Every structure is written in structure tokens, then in C-alpha cells.
Amino acid sequence: MERVSSGFAESVSGLIRRNGRLLLERPGQEPVEVTIRYLRPLTERTELVLLDDKGREVASVAGEDAFPEGERELVREALRLRYHLPVIRRVERVEVRFGTRYWWVDTDRGPRWFALREPGKNVTWLSPSHVVLRDTAGNRYEVQDVGALDPSSQRRIRMSL
Amino acid sequence: MTLLDPIPDGLVGSPPTGFRATVSVVGDLQAEGAFGPSWVATDGERVVALSARELPVDIPLDRITEVRVDELFGASRLVAVTEGADHTLATYSRNLVSEFAALARALDDLREGRDLQLPDEIQRATCSRCGAPLPDRGATCPRCLSRGSVLRRLLALLRPYRARVALLMLWTTLGVGATMVPPLTYKMIADRVIGAGRHAELPLWIGLMLAAFLMASGFQLLTNWANAWLGARVVADMRAMLHARAQRLHMAYHNRHESGALVGRVMNDTGELQHFLIDGVPYFVVNALTFVTIAIILLALDWRLALLVFLPVPLLVLGGAGFWRLLSPLFHKRGNRVGRLHTILSESIHGVQTVKVLGQERRRESEFDQANEQLFGVHVGVDRTFTSFFGTMSIMMALGTVLVWYAGAGSIIEGTTGIGLGTLLAFVGYMALFYGPLQWFSAVLNWATNALTAAERIFAVIDQPEEGTTRADPVNPQRVRGRIRFDRVRFSYERGREVIKGMDVEVAPGEMIGLVGKSGAGKSTIINLVSRFYDPDSGVVSVDGIDLRDVDLAAWRKQVGVVAQNPFLFNSSVLDNIRYGDPEASFERVVTAARAARAHDFICAKEDGYDTLVGDGGSALSGGERQRVAIARAILHDPPVLILDEATSAVDSETEQQIQEAISALVEGRTTIAIAHRLATLRNADRLLVIDDGRIVEQGTHEELLADEDGHFARLVRLQTEINRLRAEQSTWKE
Numbered sequence: 001m002e003r004v005s006s007g008f009a010e011s012v013s014g015l016i017r018r019n020g021r022l023l024l025e026r027p028g029q030e031p032v033e034v035t036i037r038y039l040r041p042l043t044e045r046t047e048l049v050l051l052d053d054k055g056r057e058v059a060s061v062a063g064e065d066a067f068p069e070g071e072r073e074l075v076r077e078a079l080r081l082r083y084h085l086p087v088i089r090r091v092e093r094v095e096v097r098f099g100t101r102y103w104w105v106d107t108d109r110g111p112r113w114f115a116l117r118e119p120g121k122n123v124t125w126l127s128p129s130h131v132v133l134r135d136t137a138g139n140r141y142e143v144q145d146v147g148a149l150d151p152s153s154q155r156r157i158r159m160s161l
Numbered sequence: 162m163t164l165l166d167p168i169p170d171g172l173v174g175s176p177p178t179g180f181r182a183t184v185s186v187v188g189d190l191q192a193e194g195a196f197g198p199s200w201v202a203t204d205g206e207r208v209v210a211l212s213a214r215e216l217p218v219d220i221p222l223d224r225i226t227e228v229r230v231d232e233l234f235g236a237s238r239l240v241a242v243t244e245g246a247d248h249t250l251a252t253y254s255r256n257l258v259s260e261f262a263a264l265a266r267a268l269d270d271l272r273e274g275r276d277l278q279l280p281d282e283i284q285r286a287t288c289s290r291c292g293a294p295l296p297d298r299g300a301t302c303p304r305c306l307s308r309g310s311v312l313r314r315l316l317a318l319l320r321p322y323r324a325r326v327a328l329l330m331l332w333t334t335l336g337v338g339a340t341m342v343p344p345l346t347y348k349m350i351a352d353r354v355i356g357a358g359r360h361a362e363l364p365l366w367i368g369l370m371l372a373a374f375l376m377a378s379g380f381q382l383l384t385n386w387a388n389a390w391l392g393a394r395v396v397a398d399m400r401a402m403l404h405a406r407a408q409r410l411h412m413a414y415h416n417r418h419e420s421g422a423l424v425g426r427v428m429n430d431t432g433e434l435q436h437f438l439i440d441g442v443p444y445f446v447v448n449a450l451t452f453v454t455i456a457i458i459l460l461a462l463d464w465r466l467a468l469l470v471f472l473p474v475p476l477l478v479l480g481g482a483g484f485w486r487l488l489s490p491l492f493h494k495r496g497n498r499v500g501r502l503h504t505i506l507s508e509s510i511h512g513v514q515t516v517k518v519l520g521q522e523r524r525r526e527s528e529f530d531q532a533n534e535q536l537f538g539v540h541v542g543v544d545r546t547f548t549s550f551f552g553t554m555s556i557m558m559a560l561g562t563v564l565v566w567y568a569g570a571g572s573i574i575e576g577t578t579g580i581g582l583g584t585l586l587a588f589v590g591y592m593a594l595f596y597g598p599l600q601w602f603s604a605v606l607n608w609a610t611n612a613l614t615a616a617e618r619i620f621a622v623i624d625q626p627e628e629g630t631t632r633a634d635p636v637n638p639q640r641v642r643g644r645i646r647f648d649r650v651r652f653s654y655e656r657g658r659e660v661i662k663g664m665d666v667e668v669a670p671g672e673m674i675g676l677v678g679k680s681g682a683g684k685s686t687i688i689n690l691v692s693r694f695y696d697p698d699s700g701v702v703s704v705d706g707i708d709l710r711d712v713d714l715a716a717w718r719k720q721v722g723v724v725a726q727n728p729f730l731f732n733s734s735v736l737d738n739i740r741y742g743d744p745e746a747s748f749e750r751v752v753t754a755a756r757a758a759r760a761h762d763f764i765c766a767k768e769d770g771y772d773t774l775v776g777d778g779g780s781a782l783s784g785g786e787r788q789r790v791a792i793a794r795a796i797l798h799d800p801p802v803l804i805l806d807e808a809t810s811a812v813d814s815e816t817e818q819q820i821q822e823a824i825s826a827l828v829e830g831r832t833t834i835a836i837a838h839r840l841a842t843l844r845n846a847d848r849l850l851v852i853d854d855g856r857i858v859e860q861g862t863h864e865e866l867l868a869d870e871d872g873h874f875a876r877l878v879r880l881q882t883e884i885n886r887l888r889a890e891q892s893t894w895k896e
Contacts, residue, residue: 019246041234080193084235084254098303098311099614100296110196115294120500136296137286138255140235159490 008047008062015071022078024050024058034058036078041085043126048075085132086112088143091153094160100136101160107141114139123161131161164263164279169198174217176202176209184277186264188251190236191215199251201239201264205271208241210250218248228268230261232658239265256286259298262653266699278699301621311613314620315434318395329387333443336380337450341458342373344590348462352583384443392438396431402623403427409627412694416654426622430615437612445605448598455595462584469568470592473561474599477554481603484550489607491543498536505529558596565592628714635713641705641720643670643801643832645691650700652686660686661697662855670801673828675837675846677874682852684836688804691834692721704802722800724827726807726836728791730779735764736771738779738790742798750797757826758793759819760786785816792823803828805835807842849874 014025015034025031032052039047039060048066050058061067064075086107093104101116114135116122122134129146143149146157166187168176176182185202191214199212203222210218220241227242239250239261253261263280270277284299293304319326346366354363407423415423459467509516509525516525569585572578645668652661660683668674676684689695690702693709702709709717719742730738739755740746751771755761763786767773779787795803805824821841828835828845837843843863851859851866851873858873859866866874 020240020249021247037234081238081252082233084190084194084233084252086194086196086235098306098617100303102293102304107196109190109194112196113294115296117296120497136294137298138258 009059009066011066011068012050012059012061013068013071015067015074017074017077022074032058035082036075037082038079041083042124042132045083048079084109086141088133088141088149088153090150091156094156103133103135103160105141112141114141119161131157164260164267164283166200166260168200168211171198171213172200172211173213173215174211176211177207177219180204180207180209182209184264184267184279186251186257186260188212188253188261189257190252190254192238192249192252194236194252199253201251201261203264203268203271205277208250208268210248212251215249218250220248222268222272225268225272228265228272230265237261241268256294258655259283259285262658266651270699280698301617301624303617306617308610308613311617311620315395315613315616318398319391322391322394325387325391329384329391332380332384332387333447334450336377336384337447337454339373339376339380340451340594341454342377343370344587344594345458346370346373347590348581348583348587350583351586352581356582384447388443389439392435392442395438396435399434399619399623400427400431403431403619406623406625406627410622410625411628412689413654414625423622426618430618433615434612434619437608437615441605441608441612444598444601445609448602451594452598455591459588459591459595462587463578463580465578466565466569466572466580466584466588469564470561470588470595472564473557473596476557477596477599478602480550480553480557481599481601484546485603485607488543488546488550491539491546495536495539495543498532498539502529502532502536505532558592561596562589562592565589635716636707636711637713637716638705638707638720641801644668644705645802645832645834646701646703646706647687647690648701648703650690650697650702652690652695652697654686654695659698660855661690663700664855664857666850666857666860668832668834670832671830672848673833673835673846675835675843675849676852677837677843677849677877678852679877683855684852685806686855687852688723688806688834688836691802692723692804693717719798720800721802721804722795722798722827722831723804724788724791724795724806728779728787728794730775730782730787730790732777733774734769734771735767735773735775735790738775739793739797741794746797751793754797755790755793757796758789758823759826760789760793760823763789785813785820788820789823792820792827796827801831803831803833805833805842807836807838851877 012024014027016023016025016031021033022035023031024034034050034052037049037051038045039049046063047060048064049060052058064072067075086109088105088107090106091103092106092111093102095102099117101119102113103116104113105111114133114137116133117136124132124134126132131143131146133141133143135141143157146154149157164184164186165182166185168185169187180202181204182202183205185200188199188201189196191197191199191212193214195214197213199210201208201210203209205222207219207221208225218241220243224243225241226244229240229242231238231240233252236252236254237258238252241248241250251261259280260283263283267277267279282299285295286298287294288302288305290305291302293302295302346369349366350363353359354366404427407427456467456471459470505525505528509529516522565585565588569580569588572580573582573585647664647666650661650664651659653659664687676687678684686695690697693702693712693714696702696710704712704717704720731741736748736751737744739751739760748771752761755764755771764771764773773781775781775787775790779790782790805828817839821839824842825845835842835846837846837849843849846863848860849863849866850857853873859869866872867878869875
């Protein structure tokens with residue numbers, strides 16, 4: 001198996017989807033079952049890594065352009081199926097009860113109601129306007145740009161975080 | 162229990178006709194991430210999965226070769242594997258991890274023809290009553306919990322001190338009553354002594370005024386005294402309850418929560434509560450009583466003037482509330498920024514060497530400056546808000562005073578309403594008592610909320626179930642023989658991530674077993690299960706044929722000796738530490754045990770001998786010494802079953818030799834389960850179990866296992882030898 005010793009591979013090809021599995025078939029090699037992940041899933045969703053079923057690196061690339069055009073939709077689909085980070089578009093209401101903060105939000109994946117506790121531990125500011133919240137069950141939610149939300153959502157976020 | 166969620170609305174398709182679910186779970190995500198319902202069910206013959214977007218899945222169980230949970234980013238996926246294909250059954254958020262883990266196991270049980278086993282209880286992430294997300298799995302729902310109920314529980318703690326409470330209330334009432342008297346004496350002096358010329362009455366009113374002042378102060382003193390006792394008493398009781406409960410909580414609780422959080426709860430939350438009970442509650446009660454009494458007196462004296470006094474009241478109350486709404490996020494922000502500054506400061510100091518080496522002093526400075534300036538900003542904000550508040554409140558109170566003087570003096574001059582100078586003076590006197598506390602009412606309410614939150618957090622710990630036996634009449638074995646059996650044991654710390662994946666093994670009495678495997682393979686979990694810090698999710702761990710869950714827990718722990726990798730020593734003498742499990746043990750027995758543990762010599766060589774204090778966590782002893790003290794402790798404890806977690810840290814060869822001798826003395830005649838790292842232990846063990854990914858993959862003696870060159874064990878040993886060789890080379894370089 002070809003291993004990349006430094007930097008990113010120029011190109012990778014041979015991705016196929018078969019029977020619900022993602023495989024990498026390279027000429028002269030056994031097909032390997034792979035998963036595709038972002039290297040920086042929170043701050044910069046560009047560079048990707050392919051891992052085999054034992055979690056070992058098969059290849060890392062600078063972006064989906066490293067795949068032939070015909071395989072890019074497969075890459076995108078695999079990423080859509082793996083990454084579940086709802087993006088908050090509107091904060092409808094925030095309520096505090098006995099130290100637990102309840103949030104009613106509208107996300108790109110639909111409305112959601114969650115509870116937040118210990119903000120020191122569960123609120124991560126990736127930049128002054130980009131924040132990730134972790135609710136009490138362990139789900140995460142993202143606000144990509146607080147300044148781009150409507151004024152009342154912004155106010156609720158600033159009051160609560 | 163049963164796990165039978167009904168089919169939600171809005172799904173594509175329906176289960177095949179005649180399908181009757183025996184286990185079913187509702188999911189909350191679609192495959193590509195949108196929130197929305199799904200439903201996975203089995204009737205024992207097939208598994209059916211429906212969702213709002215995808216086509217239905219319907220697979221006979223006998224075609225499934227594996228049921229797998231894929232951990233995704235922010236979600237999980239339940240997958241059924243058939244010959245050569247993966248079928249996604251459901252995608253779900255972290256809220257449903259427990260439910261789907263139970264379903265996955267149920268599918269495995271049914272598929273392999275075993276009896277269906279569901280966990281006794283699934284701790285849901287949402288409230289079963291109102292559907293709200295819970296602060297913690299299985300916790301009480303804050304939205305279903307009323308402040309009143311927490312308050313009632315808090316008051317119930319006062320029950321043993323009823324007489325004192327009654328006395329306290331009497332003194333409070335008398336104190337407030339006495340405070341009401343002086344303004345009335347102003348009126349009497351003005352109206353009767355000065356106005357009507359009854360000079361002889363002056364000593365009477367002056368005396369009454371003095372007596373009232375003295376009584377008010379005296380009762381206030383008594384009230385505060387009694388209250389300080391009561392508040393501190395209740396909180397001390399709670400602390401004791403918390404500590405006792407913390408000792409008996411399941412290890413699972415301790416693992417789920419940081420130890421700091423529990424310590425914080427015992428100290429901070431009880432402290433907050435104490436502060437509120439001693440200062441907040443009396444303030445509130447006294448002022449509420451004063452407020453109502455004065456209002457009544459004012460109305461009785463002159464209702465028109467009274468209404469003028471009441472005029473600024475709504476403004477004061479609303480102003481106070483508004484002010485707190487402004488201030489509490491500022492306080493919150495200040496707390497966060499102080500924390501941030503602390504972190505930076507502590508990193509700067511602890512990491513000073515790294516910062517210097519990487520030449521990043523400037524960057525640290527600018528990071529600190531930025532956080533420091535932010536804190537400065539919020540400090541200014543807090544203080545300015547306070548100042549503006551006091552300013553506004555003073556103006557409103559002044560407004561009331563001016564109005565009363567204007568209207569009161571006007572009436573006296575006109576002489577139409579019958580208001581005399583005395584009444585006016587009494588009004589002015591009462592007004593000072595009346596307005597003052599009002600501005601703080603909202604503050605106290607806010608304070609009350611915080612204190613009740615603290616109380617609720619404390620009760621949440623107190624309400625946690627204690628560990629113990631599942632049976633009402635637990636078996637109490639006097640001394641077990643030590644036959645330990647694992648029967649189809651499966652276990653996970655976190656639902657959905659199995660650590661022990663079906664384990665069968667029997668250990669004979671007196672046998673020494675060595676557990677070998679990579680870190681994370683499940684070795685520590687096995688000893689946790691034997692110690693019964695946890696119960697298996699399914700299957701049975703038994704001793705002498707009795708299910709451990711049926712054995713009296715305290716009796717069982719007495720039979721198990723544990724020598725941990727990093728043994729914990731209490732901050733007291735070596736002697737106390739060796740006989741921690743049996744404080745009554747004679748000194749001679751302690752010495753015998755220490756000698757067997759090869760600890761006697763080093764203890765005697767210390768200046769204070771057996772009286773040597775071991776320091777915080779044993780910090781005054783070396784690692785090798787701590788281990789031998791722990792071994793001596795285990796020898797004295799004399800358990801039939803011994804658990805040994807060998808330290809990985811390298812010690813010099815002489816210490817190694819002594820520890821080895823100590824261990825040999827210890828394991829003699831006991832059923833021993835050791836996590837083995839040392840070659841000597843591996844050789845001495847009657848049988849080695851090689852653990853990989855929660856399963857026993859090889860077993861046999863050291864020689865037998867080494868003979869199989871392709872085996873797990875031989876590979877592990879080769880790797881270890883290589884590491885040791887590298888280490889040896891490194892140490893030669895250093896020399």
C-alpha cells in the first residue's frame with residue numbers, strides 16, 4: 001500500500017461505493033474499505049484523510065479536488081453521512097432553570113431544543129465570532145458567525161455565553 | 162424492562178403485515194443529518210427500519226452476520242451487516258446512544274438464538290414527563306422541579322431543630338415590632354409634648370424610644386446568633402450527608418463526573434447555601450415583615466400621605482429587577498473572564514520553560530494583556546452599573562421624601578386634613594425604614610434562585626442510588642474459597658461502547674492468573690468487575706458459584722485485596738496506612754506484614770520509623786516504597802482473592818527484586834488476578850490470559866504462549882523486548 005510520508009497526496013482515485021460500503025480500489029491492489037474524514041473538522045473543512053478499517057491512514061489530500069471529478073460526489077456524500085454538526089441559524093429562546101440553560105434553536109437541520117451546562121467546559125470559541133456548543137447529552141451545535149445572525153439571536157447568545 | 166417505542170408519524174412505508182415488534186426504538190436523525198423520526202424494530206425473526214426520507218429496510222435476522230454501531234461525528238449509526246453488504250438501520254444523535262446500544266445487543270442476542278436480555282434500566286437523556294433534555298442522563302428534570310419543592314426539602318432539614326426555629330421566629334417578630342416604635346414616639350413628642358404642652362410626658366416617650374431602640378438591637382443580636390447556628394447546622398448536616406453518599410456512590414458515578422465537581426459540590430454549593438440561609442433568609446423575612454407592618458401603620462396614620470409614600474414603590478421594585486437583569490450576565494461574564502485570566506496565568510508560569518524555548522514570550526504577553534483588558538472592561542461595567550443603580554434609586558427615594566414633605570407640610574399649614582407635625586415626623590421616620598430594603602428585594606430573590614440551585618445540585622447527589630446488592634437478603638460468605646467465574650460477560654462504561662465483549666473464564670481457588678494485553682484491551686475492566694465496582698451489562702460474574710450481585714457488597718470487598726498500580730496512601734503514618742483496613746490490628750501483626758512485604762527494612766531506616774508521615778497521597782515515599790506499603794496493607798488484610806495491578810514504571814533492579822519477593826509472599830495461597838507487566842510475574846502465573854479488544858484471544862502458561870510464534874503474546878513480548886533494548890541503549894547514552 002502506498003503511504004504518504006509527508007504533506008498531501010497530489011491525487012487519489014479509485015473510490016467506489018458497493019453494498020453500502022466505501023472502497024478504494026487501486027490498480028494491482030486489493031480493494032480497501034475506507035472512511036473519509038476532515039483533518040480539521042471544526043476550524044477548516046478542507047483537507048481530508050482516508051482511513052482503512054483499522055483506522056490507519058491510507059492517504060491525506062489537500063481537498064476534494066484531489067479526487068477525479070466523477071468521484072467527488074461520493075466524497076461529498078460520505079462526508080454528509082459522517083459529519084453531523086447542526087449550524088444554528090436562529091436562537092428562538094434561552095431559559096435558565098436551576099443552573100441549566102435551555103436553548104430553543106433553529107438549525108440548518110431543523111428545529112432543536114437542548115440543554116447546556118457548565119459553559120466554561122462546553123462552550124468553545126474558535127474565533128471571536130465562531131462558537132461550538134456541546135449540550136448535556138454530548139451533541140454539538142455550531143454558530144459560524146455570531147455577527148451574521150439576526151439581532152435578537154445575537155443578543156441571546158451574548159447574554160447567555 | 163421493555164424497550165418498545167411506538168411508531169412515530171411521518172415515516173415512509175410501514176412494517177410488513179403481521180409484524181409484531183418485541184423490541185423497538187425511535188431514532189431522531191435522517192441519514193444525511195436532518196432532524197426527523199425513524200423507527201427500528203424486531204419481532205425476533207426480522208429487523209425492520211423505517212425513516213422519514215429513506216426507503217424501508219427489512220432483513221431476516223438469520224441473514225445478519227453482525228450488528229455494528231458506527232461512531233460518526235456528532236451522531237452514531239446502527240448498521241446491520243449481511244454477507245458482503247452494510248445496511249444502515251438508523252442514524253441517531255447522542256441523546257439515544259443508550260437506547261440503540263440496548264437494541265444492538267438485543268439484535269445480537271436474538272440473531273444468535275440467545276434469550277433476549279435488556280438492561281434493567283435505560284437512563285434516558287430526556288425527561289419522560291415533559292420531554293425536556295436532562296442535565297445528565299437519568300437526572301431529575303429541572304423543568305419538572307418546582308422551587309417550592311426544593312425549598313420544602315430544605316425546610317424539612319430544620320425539623321430536628323423545631324424549638325430553635327420557633328424561638329428564632331419569636332425573636333424576629335419582637336425585633337421588628339420594637340423597630341416600629343420609635344417613629345411613633347416622634348409623633349407623640351411632637352403632638353403631645355411640644356404641640357399640646359404636656360411637658361411631664363417627655364420622660365415617658367423618651368424612655369419608650371430608648372427602650373425600643375435597645376430592644377430592637379437586642380432582638381436583632383439574638384436573632385442573628387440563633388440564625389448563625391441554625392444555618393451553619395443545616396449546612397453541616399447536608400455536608401455530612403453528601404460525604405457519606407459520595408463514599409457509597411457507584412464507581413460509575415465517579416467516572417462520569419470529575420472528582421473536582423463533587424468536591425466543589427461538598428464545599429462551594431454548601432457554602433453558597435450557608436451564606437444564603439444565614440444572611441439572605443433573615444434579611445428577606447425581617448424586611449418583608451417590616452414592609453408590611455409599616456405599610457399598615459402608614460395607612461392607619463393617614464392614607465393620603467401613605468399613598469404618596471407608596472408612589473415610588475413600583476419604580477423601586479421594577480428598577481431593582483431591571484438592574485439585576487443587567488447585572489447578572491455581567492457577573493457571569495466577569496466569572497468567565499477571571500477564569501480565563503487564571504488559565505493564561507497558570508499556563509504562563511507552568512509552561513515558562515516551553516515558552517522560553519519556543520521564544521513566544523511576546524505572544525504570551527499579548528494574550529495575557531488582551532484577557533486582562535477584557536477583565537478590566539467588565540470590572541468597570543459592573544461598578545458603573547452599580548453606581549448608576551444607587552444613583553437612580555436615591556433619586557426615587559428622595560422623590561418620595563420630597564413629595565411627603567411637600568404634601569404633609571402643605572396640609573399642616575392649611576389645616577384642612579388634620580395632619581399634624583407629629584404625623585409628618587412619624588412618616589419621615591418610617592419612610593427611611595420602608596424604602597431602604599426595597600431595592601434589594603430583587604437581589605435577594607436572585608440570590609434565592611442561586612441558593613436553591615445549589616441545594617438542588619446537592620440533593621441530586623444525595624438522591625443518587627447507592628451501590629449494593631440487587632437482592633434484599635444478600636448472601637454473606639464468611640470466607641470464600643475463591644473460585645471466580647465469568648459467564649458470557651459483556652460490559653460497557655458508556656452505553657454503546659462495549660469494553661468486554663462476551664467473556665467466559667474460570668479461575669480455580671488459589672490459582673494465579675496473569676492478564677496480558679495492550680492498553681485499552683479490557684484488563685482493568687476485568688478487575689473492576691471482580692472488585693464489583695461495576696456490574697456486567699449481561700452475563701454473570703460469580704464467586705464459588707454465587708452471582709456477585711447477590712453477595713453482600715461490604716462482605717465481598719473484605720474478601721478482595723487490591724494492590725493498585727499507583728496505590729493511594731492516606732496522609733497519615735506508615736503504621737496507619739498499613740492497618741487502614743483493620744485499625745484494631747496489633748502492632749506485631751503490622752510488623753509481620755511489613756516484613757513479608759519487604760517494607761520493614763526501609764521503614765526502620767526512616768528517622769520516624771513506623772510513625773513516618775507519608776505525606777499527601779504518599780508523596781514523602783518513593784514509588785517502590787509506596788507499593789510495598791500497599792502490599793503490606795494487602796497482606797495484613799489477608800483476603801482469599803487478590804487483585805494486583807502491577808506498576809509499569811521502571812524501578813532499579815534491587816527494588817524490583819524486593820517488590821517481586823513481596824508479591825510472591827502476597828499471592829501465596831490466594832486466588833490472584835494480576836495485570837502483569839513484569840517478566841517474573843508472567844513466569845510465576847499459573848495461566849496467562851491474553852486480552853484483545855474485550856475478548857480472551859489466547860491462554861496458557863508463559864512457555865506455551867511463547868512457543869506460538871505467530872500468537873498475540875509472542876508478538877507483544879517481541880515488541881516489549883525491543884522497547885526495553887531501546888531504553889537500555891538510551892540509558893547507556895546518558896551515562
